[in-house]
Amino acid sequence: MDSPEVTFTLAYLVFAVCFVFTPNEFHAAGLTVQNLLSGWLGSEDAAFVPFHLRRTAATLLCHSLLPLGYYVGMCLAASEKRLHALSQAPEAWRLFLLLAVTLPSIACILIYYWSRDRWACHPLARTLALYALPQSGWQAVASSVNTEFRRIDKFATGAPGARVIVTDTWVMKVTTYRVHVAQQQDVHLTVTESRQHELSPDSNLPVQLLTIRVASTNPAVQAFDIWLNSTEYGELCEKLRAPIRRAAHVVIHQSLGDLFLETFASLVEVNPAYSVPSSQELEACIGCMQTRASVKLVKTCQEAATGECQQCYCRPMWCLTCMGKWFASRQDPLRPDTWLASRVPCPTCRARFCILDVCTVR
Template sequence: MEPPDATFTLAYLVFAFCFVFTPNEFRSAGVTVQNLFSSWLGSEEVGFVQYQVRRTSVTLLVHSALPLGYYAGMCIAAPEKNLAYFTLASAGWQAFLALSLCLQLLSWGLILYWSRRQWSNHPISRALQAHATPQRAGWGVVATSINTEFRRIDKFATGAPGARVIVTDTWLLKVTTYHVHVAQQTDTHLTVTDSRQHHMSPDSATPTQILTLRVASINPAVKPFDIRLMSTEYSELREKLHAPIRRATNVVIHQTISELFLDTFKAQAQLNQPYLLPSEMEVEACIGCMQVPAGTKLIRHCCEEGSDSDSECRQCFCRPMWCLSCLGRWFASRQDQERPETWLASCVPCPTCRSKFCILDVCLVG
């Protein structure tokens, strides 16, 4: 049987590792800094930058207190070591306690330094100060801009809490455990530098490809940093980014079957006969994404292309309501995911009126 102090040491090491790196099980149980101190941290949606300043500060204090927590636990797990009485403890444990106390005091001193002049010494504040311009004088104005854009629902966000990637209309952010990297889209260019295939993923039964992108800014005050995301999120990232993305010659990005089909769907729609919009009809925003004008109209053309006259397709009388991307995603979502070879020849109901159509009936609005 293992002695109590060895058992406690092993258990505490596992707890400390999981508390710092926070696996899904700990997040589900609420054993995170964000959850334990949620009442003091406030809402991330209300003030993203201020929330991150408080979160990183509290995280530093809590993580630096882990050695002290281990010493306090050993006082209970191994009473024969007399750790509760500093003068009776061995020289090794006295040194460990002294180092633990120094680490905690240094953390408090660093937090006090960061908090001077309304947290202007904090690393996040300094990162924002690098983007201050005559139009945005001071990091507080930059913070307000980021807070405003973060509250919008159309932002791109992915990744675990310790390595989140957030892209708004103007900013590209990487949120880590102790810092937030900030880059302005108009000043940056991205390069896909690496891709790794993971055959086992906790969130998916299929293999997952992780891409590494290098974010570099023309602003000399902004240091380059790397972001990581799954290849399935790459297309969504490209749609949100205004900055160009370059790809290293040795990097291959594997698209999902749905993305590959969407490319084919768009290519076929380009070949179909366009729909001439009547002069009195106005095009509204796509009701699927509300981001771009509705650019498609369903007109039965498959019989004219020499298909079987008994086709399931029916004439759709809906006005243009969907963009090509949303309609393609709808088409793919209605397919048998186990039989992708049948997708191009299949029919699906119109998302509005349920009249069936095939890929030959998708017409771009001219």
């Protein structure tokens, strides 16, 4: 492949990936299916269910057209290959064109099936029909969902491709191609997993992500997982009627302080350890008096005579948790993004230290 083909291929690949997995920059530029087709889709706030019936169909069709768009672009970028003349195009490109035409054809057939009987065959409509009363249809349930979504007291969070919405009656997850719906009174929610990330890409702060399994007592309703920041866990619990069960191995940190202590401990674990002299006996932590002292401040971030940090000559007197709480207590609560890189005085001798100077004892 020569330069124009490579350039176009790489550019189109980046565009396609960003169009499917829309980053914030694409949202800001309006390069999303919702924005490009806003006139036909309508307003989500005005009619939640009709909006997503059309949105999922339009998204499926637009994404299925991406391979065909690549082929058309290559006809212009690599005109010497004569891809516009099928009889002269290479065999591999003809097979690719067949695939590029087949995908939107299948998508159109599926969308036509969904739209029959006023969208009654759409997966969202079929799920809502499971909650309809005998004398009514799925449209009545959809009207209830629309009404509750318009209320300002709903719980809503998450990225555009995995939004979580909880109203007084419904638990919903909005994904790129589907909307999962379950009625609150029929579901069991279980925190199945927690993942700790030292830095969030949005705020440069530690973050804990929870995976919550939403399973309905109705076997016809498919179970689904929602992902949630642990700091929003309390707000979610307030909106739910039933308690959330928790797997035995899952620990939830609902405050920024809890997240910082977890990150503080993980960073200290990779610092060099401090060997306690055999003649020295470790005493109880003077902060909590519950556990033995387990950390010693040793300047390891820089040479002894350089930098802002100072050498601490105190014996080990603090446990890791209490030292982490002391470190957090000396921070500016309005600037949590600076906590990990800051320096604080030793709680005993006031020598300044950073996280790199906190060493576990052995």
